[in-house]
Amino acid sequence: MEPVTQSLLYLDDISVVFDGFRALNKLSLTIEEAEMRAIIGPNGAGKTTMMDVITGKTRPTAGEALFAGIYDLTTLDEADIAQLGIGRKFQTPTVFDMHTVEDNLLLAVKADRRAFANIYWRRRAHERARIDELLERIRLKDQRFRKASELSHGQKQWLEIGMLLAQEPRLLLVDEPAAGMTDQETADTAELLRDIAKTRAVVVVEHDMQFVRDLDVKVTVLHEGSVLAEGSLDQVSANERVIEVYLGR
Amino acid sequence: MRSLGILDRRGLIFIVLVLAAGVLIPLANLLAPAGSPFHVSDYLVPLLGKYLCYALLAVAVDLVWGYCGVLSLGHGAFFALGGYAMGMYLMRQIGPRGVYGNPVLPDFMVFLNYKELPWFWLGFDHFAFAALMVLVVPGLLAFAFGWFAFRSRVTGVYLSIITQAMTFALMLAFFRNDMGFGGNNGLTDFKDILGFSITAGTTRGALFFASAVALAAGYLLCRALVTSKYGKVLVAVRDAESRTRFLGYKVANYKLLAWTVSAMLAGVAGALYVPQVGIINPGEFAPANSIEMVIWVAVGGRGTLVGAALGALVVNAGKTWFTGALPEAWLFALGALFVVVTLFMPRGIIGLWGDLTSRLRKPAGPVPAPKPAE
Numbered sequence: 001m002e003p004v005t006q007s008l009l010y011l012d013d014i015s016v017v018f019d020g021f022r023a024l025n026k027l028s029l030t031i032e033e034a035e036m037r038a039i040i041g042p043n044g045a046g047k048t049t050m051m052d053v054i055t056g057k058t059r060p061t062a063g064e065a066l067f068a069g070i071y072d073l074t075t076l077d078e079a080d081i082a083q084l085g086i087g088r089k090f091q092t093p094t095v096f097d098m099h100t101v102e103d104n105l106l107l108a109v110k111a112d113r114r115a116f117a118n119i120y121w122r123r124r125a126h127e128r129a130r131i132d133e134l135l136e137r138i139r140l141k142d143q144r145f146r147k148a149s150e151l152s153h154g155q156k157q158w159l160e161i162g163m164l165l166a167q168e169p170r171l172l173l174v175d176e177p178a179a180g181m182t183d184q185e186t187a188d189t190a191e192l193l194r195d196i197a198k199t200r201a202v203v204v205v206e207h208d209m210q211f212v213r214d215l216d217v218k219v220t221v222l223h224e225g226s227v228l229a230e231g232s233l234d235q236v237s238a239n240e241r242v243i244e245v246y247l248g249r
Numbered sequence: 250m251r252s253l254g255i256l257d258r259r260g261l262i263f264i265v266l267v268l269a270a271g272v273l274i275p276l277a278n279l280l281a282p283a284g285s286p287f288h289v290s291d292y293l294v295p296l297l298g299k300y301l302c303y304a305l306l307a308v309a310v311d312l313v314w315g316y317c318g319v320l321s322l323g324h325g326a327f328f329a330l331g332g333y334a335m336g337m338y339l340m341r342q343i344g345p346r347g348v349y350g351n352p353v354l355p356d357f358m359v360f361l362n363y364k365e366l367p368w369f370w371l372g373f374d375h376f377a378f379a380a381l382m383v384l385v386v387p388g389l390l391a392f393a394f395g396w397f398a399f400r401s402r403v404t405g406v407y408l409s410i411i412t413q414a415m416t417f418a419l420m421l422a423f424f425r426n427d428m429g430f431g432g433n434n435g436l437t438d439f440k441d442i443l444g445f446s447i448t449a450g451t452t453r454g455a456l457f458f459a460s461a462v463a464l465a466a467g468y469l470l471c472r473a474l475v476t477s478k479y480g481k482v483l484v485a486v487r488d489a490e491s492r493t494r495f496l497g498y499k500v501a502n503y504k505l506l507a508w509t510v511s512a513m514l515a516g517v518a519g520a521l522y523v524p525q526v527g528i529i530n531p532g533e534f535a536p537a538n539s540i541e542m543v544i545w546v547a548v549g550g551r552g553t554l555v556g557a558a559l560g561a562l563v564v565n566a567g568k569t570w571f572t573g574a575l576p577e578a579w580l581f582a583l584g585a586l587f588v589v590v591t592l593f594m595p596r597g598i599i600g601l602w603g604d605l606t607s608r609l610r611k612p613a614g615p616v617p618a619p620k621p622a623e
């Protein structure tokens with residue numbers, strides 16, 4: 001198939017209607033390969049809903065969503081989309097509480113996802129090395145054999161980011177990674193994401209303006225389900241309509 | 250637990266105990282003279298054999314409930330179907346020795362004026378075919394049921410309710426005479442199994458031994474599944490189903506595999522149960538039976554396999570005692586037991602034991618309870 005677009009992610013005129021309520025309203029957005037983008041917007045703007053559409057959790061009422069120019073995201077299920085290379089971090093950290101930190105990463109490491117293949121699975125050296133490397137990167141090396149339920153909130157957030165990396169996705173969707181973190185953790189997280197974005201596309205939703213400033217990337221402002229403004233943080237902060245939306249209520 | 254092999258210490262002890270009982274109890278029945286302290290009575294052997302079948306059934310329930318979060322209230326259906334497949338073989342073994350002396354048709358068919366054997370009874374005169382059906386019939390039903398339920402993402406209470414509806418519907422169907430399974434009387438009056446008299450002490454002993462082996466093998470199979478990476482994914486599905494999907498796993502397939510294996514194990518348990526109790530009737534499909542199975546697992550300790558088997562033994566021993574001593578009180582006792590376990594022992598007997606032993610060793614902090622079924 002001829003790619004319709006060169007963009008890695010291409011959303012065109014996406015609308016999502018819940019019982020007559022428009023959570024997304026003709027939203028259009030493109031993300032390029034290895035681009036990092038910050039998405040901001042007031043509560044209920046539709047940021048999480050947009051991620052739901054991209055990852056197959058919610059089907060749009062109208063519009064087109066393409067990945068790598070050829071995959072129609074509106075027809076695939078969550079597992080297919082994840083296998084294409086789209087990883088997602090949830091707004092509230094979701095890790096597998098009863099599994100160890102190591103096993104959480106093991107389940108995420110890119111590998112055969114079929115049920116039968118995993119019955120015969122044996123621990124391989126390269127998988128172990130990959131997990132070592134990830135543990136190092138998310139600073140959980142000492143917690144390797146602890147249950148994920150015993151981690152602090154910030155550690156869980158990082159574990160989930162580690163699980164994202166383990167999947168080796170081409171596109172990462174990260175929903176409010178700094179929520180509930182200390183200032184130091186927030187700064188560290190921004191640095192980690194910037195580092196990741198050197199090789200992969202990253203879309204970050206965040207309310208914390210200091211965090212968005214640290215990221216230092218192009219910003220998209222969502223409001224009532226559509227794009228209100230796009231540009232550098234300074235540009236959008238100076239935009240009158242953005243000021244109105246954020247301060248006018 | 251970081252052990253790589255499929256058997257931990259607890260599992261090893263369990264297997265050894267089950268197999269030792271499988272050998273020693275029949276021997277104690279056959280060799281020790283009556284009156285000797287080592288003698289096990291003729292009454293006790295099939296009774297304990299029945300418990301072993303229930304234990305295997307409980308292990309099957311635990312595989313899907315404890316590890317995959319699928320609370321089945323319909324496993325009695327798979328158990329009964331396995332039992333019927335075995336019952337059909339045993340009926341055909343009767344041959345011309347029935348009351349009506351018909352060489353082909355079982356008594357109830359003669360009584361109901363059947364002219365020939367219904368097509369679905371063909372082949373059941375061969376043990377191998379019947380044994381295959383013990384696996385295939387529950388397996389196929391489970392596969393078809395799970396295919397629709399898991400793909401349509403029916404979960405939680407709704408799934409439990411439709412499993413209950415499934416076994417209820419089967420019960421109603423099997424109660425009908427024109428289904429061709431003996432109606433409410435079911436299948437009984439068995440004579441032989443594989444040419445051996447079904448009431449002979451040696452046959453009883455062999456059936457007991459077979460039940461012990463089946464329990465050990467079923468346990469090992471489940472243990473192999475849950476200790477593999479497949480099993481880790483199952484637990485992930487249990488605790489955070491949608492997260493597992495976003496990692497790229499086809500959750501429906503994972504559930505379907507465990508569900509089908511579990512149904513087949515339940516079928517095997519039913520098939521071993523029927524020759525030991527001497528009858529299978531539609532009452533085995535009763536919804537209350539399936540609920541009782543879940544209570545066994547909860548009492549023993551969900552998500553441990555060994556606990557499930559232990560729970561089946563303990564609760565059924567209690568049931569036997571109660572139905573002898575205080576028959577009216579049994580259901581109340583069972584209900585009270587369930588409430589006590591849910592409130593005070595969320596991890597069952599196994600969990601309680603673990604807490605006690607670790608408290609004796611060192612004053613440990615609280616152990617997190619597993620999440621309740623969704």
Ligand SMILES: Nc1ncnc2c1ncn2[C@@H]1O[C@H](COP(=O)(O)OP(=O)(O)OP(=O)(O)O)[C@@H](O)[C@H]1O
Nearest residue numbers: 018021023041042043044045046047048049050091
């Ligand atoms: N499944 C649903 N059914 C009905 N309404 C929904 C559903 N999901 C989201 N909504 C509504 O859609 C709107 C957009 O929600 P969304 O979660 O996308 O906002 P958000 O931008 O992520 O907000 P926040 O910053 O609070 O996370 C909200 O008004 C929400 O109530």
Ligand SMILES: [Mg+2]
Nearest residue numbers: 047048049091
């Ligand atoms: Mg949100």
